Amino acid sequence: MQKRCRQGQSWWQPKFQGRGYRMTVPRQVILEVLSGTEKHLSAEDIYLAVQKSYPHVGLTTVYRTLELLADMGVLFKFDFGDRRARYELAEEFQVKKGHHHHLVCTRCKRVIDYTEFIDQEKELLEKTERGLMEKYDFSIEKHLIQFYGTCGKCRKKTV
Amino acid sequence: MQKRCRQGQSWWQPKFQGRGYRMTVPRQVILEVLSGTEKHLSAEDIYLAVQKSYPHVGLTTVYRTLELLADMGVLFKFDFGDRRARYELAEEFQVKKGHHHHLVCTRCKRVIDYTEFIDQEKELLEKTERGLMEKYDFSIEKHLIQFYGTCGKCRKKTV
DNA sequence: CTTGCTGCAAAGTGTTTGCATACAT
DNA sequence: ATGTATGCAAACACTTTGCAGCAAG
Numbered sequence: 001m002q003k004r005c006r007q008g009q010s011w012w013q014p015k016f017q018g019r020g021y022r023m024t025v026p027r028q029v030i031l032e033v034l035s036g037t038e039k040h041l042s043a044e045d046i047y048l049a050v051q052k053s054y055p056h057v058g059l060t061t062v063y064r065t066l067e068l069l070a071d072m073g074v075l076f077k078f079d080f081g082d083r084r085a086r087y088e089l090a091e092e093f094q095v096k097k098g099h100h101h102h103l104v105c106t107r108c109k110r111v112i113d114y115t116e117f118i119d120q121e122k123e124l125l126e127k128t129e130r131g132l133m134e135k136y137d138f139s140i141e142k143h144l145i146q147f148y149g150t151c152g153k154c155r156k157k158t159v
Numbered sequence: 160m161q162k163r164c165r166q167g168q169s170w171w172q173p174k175f176q177g178r179g180y181r182m183t184v185p186r187q188v189i190l191e192v193l194s195g196t197e198k199h200l201s202a203e204d205i206y207l208a209v210q211k212s213y214p215h216v217g218l219t220t221v222y223r224t225l226e227l228l229a230d231m232g233v234l235f236k237f238d239f240g241d242r243r244a245r246y247e248l249a250e251e252f253q254v255k256k257g258h259h260h261h262l263v264c265t266r267c268k269r270v271i272d273y274t275e276f277i278d279q280e281k282e283l284l285e286k287t288e289r290g291l292m293e294k295y296d297f298s299i300e301k302h303l304i305q306f307y308g309t310c311g312k313c314r315k316k317t318v
Numbered sequence: 319c320t321t322g323c324t325g326c327a328a329a330g331t332g333t334t335t336g337c338a339t340a341c342a343t
Numbered sequence: 344a345t346g347t348a349t350g351c352a353a354a355c356a357c358t359t360t361g362c363a364g365c366a367a368g
Contacts, residue, residue, distance in 0.1 A: 017306040022322060022367050043358080058325045063358065083333085084357060103297055112295055117287040124283055128276045129306065136271055137311035144305045145289065152296035158313055181342050181347060196335065202332080217350045224348095243332060243356090324365070335353065341348075 026057045030065045038096050040086040040111055083111040103149040171202040185216045186228060189224045197255050199270055241268040264310040
């Protein structure tokens with residue numbers, strides 16, 4: 001019933017203008033796709049999703065937009081070991097997901113987001129970051145925590 | 160003065176035989192290269208190092224050996240965002256480095272190994288792993304922790 | 319009207335695969 | 344002797360780049 005509101009000025013409008021970038025239709029659509037999912041989309045996933053409503057948008061534009069957004073810190077690029085980059089909107093722009101880390105199955109490449117233990121982690125991470133910044137003269141912007149292993153399904157499959 | 164001992168049966172000999180794999184010269188040389196460095200080598204780095212003493216060894220063999228070793232858990236494959244995979248011998252086979260994590264400069268891609276706070280981390284990680292394994296029916300084999308930011312040099316360079 | 323953005327096609331790059339030969343066990 | 348391992352060349356798959364036209368501010 002409810003149609004997409006594309007004309008409405010969203011939170012990202014000022015983010016772009018501030019840097020001299022332009023807000024265009026392809027960029028808006030890509031941002032909407034990223035906003036509307038909880039999955040870890042690849043560039044091609046995004047391209048295909050965009051194609052449904054805007055068939056003329058090219059894969060190149062998707063790549064260029066993703067790079068731009070990553071540079072702006074609006075989204076993060078992940079490598080889960082399946083050869084293609086995966087993208088996820090940064091927490092502050094995610095409606096559906098909060099701060100979480102990843103659990104990656106090394107066999108089927110499935111990725112589970114988990115939010116447990118985040119609070120204890122957070123405390124330790126902040127302490128660690130402060131220490132590292134001082135010792136190595138490094139300004140830390142983000143962290144990555146991932147656990148690798150085998151999911152239940154895969155363990156049952158191959159004995 | 161001291162020449163390399165290649166014929167000596169090393170720790171990896173039984174590792175290979177146990178699985179029906181064969182110990183060959185290229186594999187030994189690749190393992191030696193990995194053992195003798197503290198750096199995070201790419202496949203090509205390793206290939207070039209191997210070439211110095213064994214010019215006939217091909218890049219393909221390097222890739223295949225690295226994949227084999229990664230499957231065996233003898234080495235880990237990392238992605239630091241510079242488009243090529245980096246390899247590091249697992250702790251138990253590393254002479255020079257103990258357990259550590261990585262600090263990655265997103266500009267120059269330099270990687271610093273740090274060992275601070277590892278003990279506190281370890282405790283928390285173990286607790287987290289136990290919790291996650293139970294909740295998600297996931298057998299965790301390893302974890303990855305990386306901090307991203309900008310190193311001192313790069314911060315000074317571009318204002 | 320200026321300059322950033324786009325699509326297309328082509329090029330690039332790290333990595334993988336097919337196949338005949340060589341070699342470890 | 345048997346089947347794994349190797350090297351070469353070619354194929355792959357994801358990503359990037361060049362360029363002329365388009366459009367946002």
